[in-house]
Amino acid sequence: MRVSNNLVGILNLVTLLLSIPIIGGGIWLSKQANTECERFLDKPVIVLGVFVLLVSIAGLVGSCCRVTWLLWVYLLVMFLLILLLFCFTIFAFVVTNKGAGxxxxxxxxxxxxxxxxxxxxxxxxxxxxxxxxxxxxxxxxxxxxxxxxxxxxxxxxxxxxxxxxxxxxxxxxxxxxxxxxxxxxxxxxxxxxxxxxxxxxxxxxxxxxxxxxxxxxxxLDNIKSDWKRVAVINIVFLVFLVIVYTVGCCAFRNNREDNSYKRYP
Structure with a gap:
């Protein structure tokens, strides 16, 4: 199996394992919450965990089992995620540019x-x-x-x-x-x-x-500070996602080449 496929598989195995405590944390929050404010984060955390789990499974199966269409879906989702994070990061810097104590x-x-x-x-x-x-x-x-x-x-x-x-x-x-x-x-x-x-x-x-x-x-001053921190973290995460996406594209190309080879020996 080629290096890019192995690397995509390893990265998605790690994110799959990380999604389990994320989902567990969301469920724990929903059980422990006593007020509406404490329940505010439980559903988004669970949704995030399930999303990461499904995307990780798609990337893992698509790269390791050479399921080309599944890897294509994985790359499409990754591309949309990169685009979304990029837009949110720019937006976060714009809306937090004004205001100070x-x-x-x-x-x-x-x-x-x-x-x-x-x-x-x-x-x-x-x-x-x-x-x-x-x-x-x-x-x-x-x-x-x-x-x-x-x-x-x-x-x-x-x-x-x-x-x-x-x-x-x-x-x-x-x-x-x-x-x-x-x-x-x-x-x-x-x-x-x-x-x-x-x-x-x-x-x-x-x-x-x-x-x-x-x-x-x-x-708002509190939100401004938090959003700026999130924006900086997003930049680091974006770089990581772009690297994973690039490796995923190589794995997708490998799958297509292997499928072509099997079809025309």
């Missing part, structure tokens, strides 16, 4: 403005904010601040808060509220008129600023 003088944390981020991301977040807010509340991102009620103002202002904590767990800096505790603020008379978050803020631990635009902006 604004540094504040004498503050350890940053402020986040919804309008600074991509319109596409803003629309997706606004359309699904009810579910997203429920997930944020379940994640208890403000729990640390709720338990630090005795923190002096000077120490709190030096805290390095995450984008979600800064946007969802405290009022915006330009509201000019008087600090009582990390999640307890007194409204002043000099709040910024153009910031609707100043009216939305609540000292109620179940409300805080979860309905604020700053909370949505904090989430």
């Amino acid at each position: 604004q540094a504040l003088s004498d503050k350890g944390y940053k402020e986040y403005r919804l309008g600074d981020y991509s319109n596409w991301l803003q629309n997706r977040v606004n359309d699904n904010w009810g579910k997203i807010r429920s997930c944020l509340e379940d994640s208890k991102i403000c729990q640390k601040l709720l338990t630090d009620n005795s923190t002096p103002a000077a120490d709190f202002y030096k805290e390095h808060l995450s984008s979600l904590q800064s946007g969802c767990c405290k009022p915006s800096n330009d509201c000019n509220f008087q600090y009582i505790s990390p999640t307890n603020w007194t409204k002043g008379a000099t709040a910024a008129l153009g910031n609707p978050d100043c009216e939305i803020w609540s000292n109620d631990a179940n409300k805080l600023c979860y309905a604020c635009d700053s909370c949505k902006a904090g989430l």
Whole structure:
């Protein structure tokens, strides 16, 4: 058997074995989930695992058993996957190109403005904010601040808060509220008129600023960072897929040559 066929077979055997824990992880997530937010990932993970399993079987059988049509299907799926990943990577860099936290003088944390981020991301977040807010509340991102009620103002202002904590767990800096505790603020008379978050803020631990635009902006900053990491990983994965696809094309050519030889001895 030729080298390219062996190599495609080995690579697909590895991915087939990897698909088993992926499927198992998705099933485990579906069994362990107690909230809607925790169930969000179980179906995509299972679908991904099954997809990888089927593609691996097609590549393994097509290369090792010399089933030319199956190898052709495998190469077609690989080509579409490469094209899809390439488009997604470009898209991810484009939509995450805008937006960043604004540094504040004498503050350890940053402020986040919804309008600074991509319109596409803003629309997706606004359309699904009810579910997203429920997930944020379940994640208890403000729990640390709720338990630090005795923190002096000077120490709190030096805290390095995450984008979600800064946007969802405290009022915006330009509201000019008087600090009582990390999640307890007194409204002043000099709040910024153009910031609707100043009216939305609540000292109620179940409300805080979860309905604020700053909370949505904090989430978008988090998404932006995650998507950039995913885009970089995608580039590495794309290089790997292109190499596998090239080797697969060689194996496909070998299959056709062998079939021609058998047909015309």
